[in-house]
Amino acid sequence: ILNVEQSPQSLHVQEGDSTNFTCSFPSSNFYALHWYRWETAKSPEALFVMTLNGDEKKKGRISATLNTKEGYSYLYIKGSQPEDSATYLCAEDQAGTALIFGKGTTLSVSS
């Protein structure tokens, strides 16, 4: 099972800034791409699941895009708020195997 890579590893922004993270995945056996938000002292929470090349999904100020041909996904947060502080995980759903997670991007938003 090849690795899912996320960058940057951590990020610190000011309240109101917009930001984005990258998830790259081996696309040879792609089935779906998941994004999760993991806040401190809580459980990971599903944000998006995307399956088709060119997919775009939005939830409030958070959106994600998917490029299966080149094997990457972007997560965007518009106008970051302190409550957006969390670790954001992406995971590749590879056909016939389990969900494989990246190590995450930890976002810290200062007010």
Added chain:
Amino acid sequence: KAGVTQTPRYLIKTRGQQVTLSCSPISGHRSVSWYQQTPGQGLQFLFEYFSETQRNKGNFPGRFSGRQFSNSRSEMNVSTLELGDSALYLCASSPDRVSYGYTFGSGTRLTVV
């Protein structure tokens, strides 16, 4: 609606002992997966079960085993504990992970001393 329930929340064991962790998925979810989280390593896949059958297994030694019961509850067992087994163990369930993603439990924090 009850979430994914993991017991116990915290556990301290001695090297060489064995441990059993329990996971009760959301009612109606037949798929249960287990992950290990250690600092710097992210979520490492352990097992996936569906309707009492192990569908996938991660790259862990044979000391790690699991099972799923007819009511979809799942257990994982670690025998001959090592210090490196200290980690947060997360269980996740889903009715259809491509449509809904996973719902995670709060985890069991295992410390091996």
